[in-house]
Amino acid sequence: MKNNKIALVTGSSRGIGRAIAIRLAKDGYKVIVHGAGRIEKAKETAEIIKNNGGEAEVIISDLTDLSKTAELCEKIKNVDVLILNASLQYRTPWQEIPQKECFEQLNCNFISSLMLIQAAVDNMKQNKWGRVVTIGSVQEAKPHPDMLVYSASKAAQTNMVQSLSLQLAKDGITVNNVAPGVIYTDRNVEALSDPEYAKKVTDSIPVGFYGEPQDCEGIVSLLCSDEGRYITGQNIFVDGGKSVQ
Ligand code: NAP
Secondary structure, rough: OOOOOEEEOOOOOOOOHHHHHHHHHHOEEEEEEEEOOOHHHHHHHHHHHHHHHOOEEEOOOOOHHHHHHHHHHOOOOOEEEEEEOOOOOOOOOHOOOOOHHHHHHHHHHHHOOOOOHHHHHHHHHHOOOEEEEOOHHHHHOOOOOOOOHHHHHHHHHHHHHHHHHHHHHHOOEEEEEEEEEEEEOOHEEEHHHHHHHHHHHOOOOOOOEEEEEEHHHHHHHHHHHHHOOOOOOOOEEEEOHHOOO
């Protein structure tokens, strides 16, 4: 049943974001599907939502370019739910990381998240109701040596979540981070196609298998619901136990 609320899910053209977008649409939200540029993939997510009886629209915006993030901010001032899922990940030995990779990852994974929250929060405050969920990573707890900026950007985002959860608590707005472990999506298909690497990765996951994008949607759905109203400022790992190993 529709709930007259609007949810933006960044990076929902594919992967975890797509699973979350489809779930929130089933929960009754009108969903803004977002992607960086693969418009066909974003439209595919929107079609799936519509075929399930939901409402969706598509927005494209490259969040490594902060002028594009600023344009997106102008279009999302009426959202009730913000899922900050889009991210960029480079794998480079730390001494070789060029500044361009630093800025792109920080722009997309941290600064854009802050800007989008800044843009959406006034409407949430007015309604005395809002939900912000950032998507982090198990790498906040277990940083990969060759993904230093990526893992640092996720840790920065979670620190922001903690700060904002306190500052927005009295406004009926909850702010949480969901940190996935290894989830089988486009970004790791190639790496995991190497059987030796795949075995090493699987052996590092206590439950003994990779997650699917759908493994991340239930917790996001709960956090966005009225049942989630007493959960704020949390970092919730969805990682088969990897963060505590
Ligand atoms: P994915 O399958 O690689 O999809 C990435 C999504 O982000 C796509 O919708 C893509 O849009 C969008 N995107 C990429 N670059 C962007 C940019 N510069 N500006 C705006 N949007 C951009 O990703 P995923 O594996 O589902 O990951 C989703 C989230 O979970 C990310 O925050 C990631 O860090 C986190 N995570 C994933 C894993 C994992 O194992 N998969 C583990 C830990 C954390 P286009 O389709 O247009 O390119």
